[in-house]
Amino acid sequence: FETEMARLAQLNLVGEMAAGIAHEIRNPMTTIRGFLQLFRENDRNMQKQYIPIMLEELDRANEIITEYLSLAKNKQSHQQAENMNRIIEMLLPLIQAEAVMSGKHVHYEFTPCPDIQLDDKEMRQLILNMCMNGLEAMHVGGRLHLQTYQEQDHVVLLIGDEGTGIDEHHLEKLGRPFFTTKDEGTGLGLAICYSIAARHHASIEVQTSPSGTTFYIRFPIPNSPE
Ligand code: ADP
Ligand code: MG
DSSP, X not given: OHHHHHXXXXXXXXXXXHHHHHHHHHHHHHHHHHHHHHHHHSOHHHHHHHHHHHHHHHHHHHHHHHHHHTTOTXXXXXXXXXXXXXXXXXXXXXXXXXXXXXXXXXXXXXXXXXXXXXXXXXXXXXXXXXXXXXXXXXXXXXXXXXXXXEETTEEEEEEEEOSOOOOHHXXXXXXXXXXXXXXXXXXXXXXXXXXXXXXXXXXXXXXEETTEEEEEEEEEOOOOOO
């Protein structure tokens, strides 16, 4: 619980992350500028070779900006009574398609759960970000497990993978904007998940070992009207 609170506090830093994003955007810009300079002196073949890289770098800068914007501190949640199972069922084909492309499996196990206050767009993003991480952490043949259940006055969403786990000294950095261990990572996926969870008054628990990682996201069930 204490690390949970520390993490929530950390999210307040997000508004002050301008330096971080400036750095992330400057890298692709420097690359593109370098190539443009080369183009002044070089032939068309070279341009053919480097233009795809420049486009990729531009896409990456764009992705970082888009993801960063969804972290904006005073972003409004539009929550209404929704069922978690319905949202997962809508997303499942997409997750399954992602899994198949990299030779992995998805298993979904649900129990009927009461409606909770959800912003469905945000919830889809949280689920997708976590599922993508799970899929990325696994080798071919690995299985991603999604589960919902009720636990006292909470609806629990469980997202588990059979991946390589999270290093102990990386655990405290989880959810920090721009923390990534991937070459092509933005390090914003989990930060977005934590900020969405906070807006939903949901807690996130992580259990990890070298044979996999499981995230438990617990959403409060609103009091039924007396
Ligand atoms: P990105 O996926 O772009 O690296 P994220 O914010 O989604 O950024 O995740 C941050 C880091 O947390 C990842 O680079 C990875 O090291 C770690 N991580 C997150 N989810 C998992 C998981 N399911 N298994 C192993 N490591 C994970
Ligand atoms: Mg990610």
